Amino acid sequence: MSLRSILSGVGGYLPERVVTNDELARTVDTSDAWIQERTGIRQRHFAAPHETACFMGAAAARAALAHAGATADDVDAIIVATSTPDQAFPSTAVRVQAQLGMTRGFGFDLAAACTGFVYGLSVADAMIRAGQVSGVLVIGSEVYSRILNWQDRGTCVLFGDGAGAVFLRAGQGNGTDQGILSTHLHAQGSLGDILYVDGAVGQPDRPGHLVMHGKEVFRHAVTRLAGAVEEALAANNLTHRDIDWLVPHQANRRIIDAMGKRLGLAADRVVVTVDRHANTSAASVPLALAEACQDGRIKRGQLVLLEALGGGLTWGSALVRM
Numbered sequence: 011m012s013l014r015s016i017l018s019g020v021g022g023y024l025p026e027r028v029v030t031n032d033e034l035a036r037t038v039d040t041s042d043a044w045i046q047e048r049t050g051i052r053q054r055h056f057a058a059p060h061e062t063a064c065f066m067g068a069a070a071a072r073a074a075l076a077h078a079g080a081t082a083d084d085v086d087a088i089i090v091a092t093s094t095p096d097q098a099f100p101s102t103a104v105r106v107q108a109q110l111g112m113t114r115g116f117g118f119d120l121a122a123a124c125t126g127f128v129y130g131l132s133v134a135d136a137m138i139r140a141g142q143v144s145g146v147l148v149i150g151s152e153v154y155s156r157i158l159n160w161q162d163r164g165t166c167v168l169f170g171d172g173a174g175a176v177f178l179r180a181g182q183g184n185g186t187d188q189g190i191l192s193t194h195l196h197a198q199g200s201l202g203d204i205l206y207v208d209g210a211v212g213q214p215d216r217p218g219h220l221v222m223h224g225k226e227v228f229r230h231a232v233t234r235l236a237g238a239v240e241e242a243l244a245a246n247n248l249t250h251r252d253i254d255w256l257v258p259h260q261a262n263r264r265i266i267d268a269m270g271k272r273l274g275l276a277a278d279r280v281v282v283t284v285d286r287h288a289n290t291s292a293a294s295v296p297l298a299l300a301e302a303c304q305d306g307r308i309k310r311g312q313l314v315l316l317e318a319l320g321g322g323l324t325w326g327s328a329l330v331r332m
């Protein structure tokens with residue numbers, strides 16, 4: 011039987027500091043009512059200075075390994091999806107490797123904005139199926155609070171900080187179709203200017219702030235994600251009725267609800283964290299997955315569809331039998 015990537019553990023980390031919409035409204039010209047009505051967001055977590063992508067990623071990784079009953083010795087590779095690394099290099103992944111006390115294996119960062127975790131799952135799955143590695147940590151870790159433009163109320167109220175991780179192990183799926191069934195990745199670079207950061211360490215005196223044309227992103231999100239969902243189901247000869255859980259990227263409650271409706275899934279089959287976490291970019295899908303696995307909603311054997319869309323434009327899906 012061919013090798014498959016089994017999701018053997020999930021974990022998350024959220025900064026201690028919670029910032030409500032009302033607290034934001036003290037310094038930003040906004041209101042709890044506006045934010046909740048347009049996005050479903052009630053609060054977000056903001057990182058303290060020591061809570062970097064590296065620190066939070068390592069914490070989420072430890073939680074995922076513990077959940078899997080594994081240790082750092084079982085890890086061959088670490089992939090960190092982040093747009094907010096501590097440093098240009100070394101990569102966040104090798105810093106996490108050091109924090110986990112690992113003395114072997116390899117790691118690298120991957121940049122695909124909010125789709126980063128789904129991209130990371132796809133790369134890890136390919137490496138596992140090729141027999142290159144047998145234990146991979148895929149982490150999404152972001153501190154968007156450091157790249158927000160506090161003068162732009164159209165974006166600064168939408169994001170939060172956090173990290174999520176999964177530990178993938180090579181396996182045979184116990185004679186079932188357990189594991190990652192498929193991943194589908196997309197990008198359209200010509201849409202790069204509807205959601206971007208206007209700087210980087212390679213730019214003179216421009217660390218960069220997030221810029222977004224919200225309406226354009228919203229329009230693309232609904233159509234592209236619907237396409238990604240249909241593509242994943244068709245590739246596996248499945249229908250909407252086969253899906254047990256949708257774990258979508260957590261950007262906006264209205265986009266999430268639209269996707270759930272298209273799949274014909276009852277609201278209680280769609281994992282939602284955007285109300286409490288806001289948009290944590292590459293961390294949002296693994297954080298939501300970790301929450302729903304650890305509170306017992308998502309169970310072994312169930313079919314879970316992950317999807318995300320973000321700057322690039324990038325988007326994609328992963329279909330997983332837990």
Ligand code: COA
Nearest residue numbers: 040041044048124163164167224225227228261262319320
């Ligand atoms: N508080 C109060 N008012 C705000 C506001 C805020 N935080 N942000 C914008 N407004 C105002 C605008 O100034 C505008 O006022 P005007 O009509 O007087 O000019 C009004 O609200 C409408 O703004 P608009 O930008 O058209 O709102 P919208 O209905 O498009 O909602 C988003 C804005 C960002 C919530 C919505 O476009 C969205 O969710 N987009 C997708 C975001 C997304 O998914 N991004 C992540 C992808 S990874």
